[in-house]
Amino acid sequence: MNTTPLLACEGLEAGYGASQVLFGIDLQILPGEVVTLLGRNGMGKSTTIKTIIGALKPTRGELRFAGVSLRARSPDAIARLGVAIVPEGRHCFPNLTVREHLVAFASRRHAAGEPWSLERIYGVFPRLKERQHHMGNQLSGGEQQMLAIGRALSTNPRLLILDEATEGLAPVVREEIWRCLATLKAAGQTLLVVDKYVHRLVGLADRHVILERGNVVWQGSSAELDADRQLWHAYLGV
Template identity: 90%
Template sequence: MNTTPLLACEGLEAGYGASQVLFGIDFHIMPGEVVTLLGRNGMGKSTTIKTIIGALKPSRGEVRIAGESVRAKSPDAIARMGVAIVPEGRHCFPNLTVREHLLAFAAQRHATREAWNMERIYAVFPRLKERQHHMGNQLSGGEQQMLAIGRALSTNPRLLILDEATEGLAPVIREEIWRCLATLKAAGQTILVVDKYVHRLVGLADRHVILERGNAVWQGSSAELDADRRLWQMHLGV
């Protein structure tokens, strides 16, 4: 049995210039787990993700992927290690079709089980198949989010990161995204997700990390988080 975390953040400190944002973040994700980063706006969630993917270098501490430090690696090298992000704002290319998005990013480097090929992605998101010849700028916000997830899956990542997974989406589209994430979890995909809908995340994720002013102030299982609604009020404003 593999006891090495797929992702480990160890004493992570980071910030912007003289402004420190993270103060010794510690958490890990085991292969096949779904873990959330929770917290109010401005508490360090996006900075943590930027540090994991190499867009921001830590001032202290380490990010490790499958035991290997990524401190000296570029964002591109970290992506090649099997880390894929669905960014806040989706960032679909307006001049590429749905199909071209999925072809352009396709890779099999880390496909250790059934690969995420185009047909399998279309099976999870039938709407993308219906829209496969539409340009990125011809899609609705929900369709763009589906495409951003599909694009990330096409790289066959070891770790899939979703930043603000359902931000700005209509309720019916949010439900489609939750269904997708449940499907990915059942398929064994390791996921780190940031989102504010705690009541849905406790039914999806294995564990949760709550950030407060750049510190990991609580970590625990979905059952533990669900049982203590004071945490929701204290740290999440729910």
Template identity: 60%
Template sequence: MLTVSSLEAGYGDVQVLFGISLSIAQGEVVTLLGRNGMGKTTTIKSIFGLVKPSGGTIAMDEVALAGKPPFRAAQAGLGLVPEGRQIFPNLTVEENLIATAADRDRAAKPWSLERVYEFFPRLKERRRNMGTQLSGGEQQMLAIGRALMTNPKLLVLDEATEGLAPVIRQEIWACLARLKQDGQSILVIDKNVDALVKLADRHLILEKGRLVWEGTSADFLASPDLKDRYLHV
């Protein structure tokens, strides 16, 4: 489905990514791990056309995306839950959801307002509220619901539970587990490694813009030194 090969990217004269290669298959949940500043968000921005790569290829179902504008990534079936949520503050919950809605004939079980409200009952309760009137957890639910309304082949979450209270984090992880059960492909960045190990099929670790480790959750648990070497500050 998603294939990234030898990706290089940066900002101005500062190179951040050095030959990143990864792939995500249909129905997989994959994590992108690493300390702050190691290139995780730059990888996501490159995939979505928010940063123009200086080398390498990006393809979604063999549709070339490297260097293309962001709407091409959306057309190809990529849905983003961005870092910081970035919901539209001057729109209501329902308007936020409708704003990104896309009709995907390929979706076996398409996402609609009704389905999002069933998945996130709290959003239905708050559907007339403005985005700024929601709690952090509700805003994250809205950001996920907004991305699902694009009926994505691959859902990408950058810092899935950052800044949320522990009880709300558990709700988000439970939602992602339900999406996985439904066959949704997911790429997720988060610092809560213990939750990610329970959720994901595979993990990728970045260090200074390079992919330094890749393996399953079982592989990760069998290598306890990985946390100290690559993830702890």
């Protein structure tokens, strides 16, 4: 595995007005890695993601993607560098069909190896092909999540961020999303995942980062996290 970080956050601080939320976040993601961002609600996970994608400007620290500083870059410029997000709440367009979602945002700018073409996305999510002429607001919550992931993949991102990947989904649909993420990992897609189902994440991810009140309180491998259930109780409420 390439040991040069694709994403590097060093001493990252950010907040909203006078309210500081992040206090010196250190985080690295290597190419091909699956890394999770864990913690209870309100501990800084969403703020970290907003800072990475340029929706919130850091007040201090360094943020680099593929060696390029992101501090002064706009969200669209960061997206063009190869960062894509599957947002919490999915945000599918009600007036676009499934196929239009997957075609309208397609780009092969950062495709490495086999690109995420329309047919390849349909291969991962056969249900999207079955519903390719349905509008975004005619899909179930699970189908909308599949569409949001497929839409992000169509940009052929170097880093794919999934915020609350399985939030609000039925158990059977969650299983389908977990299978999808395992497929993406096997394909070498670099992932940053936020989700609360730690018992599933330890079987998927390479490394985990736990946040508590805007600080990184623990980082380690899946084997280390799986072996220390006290961490689950102390910081994750599991």
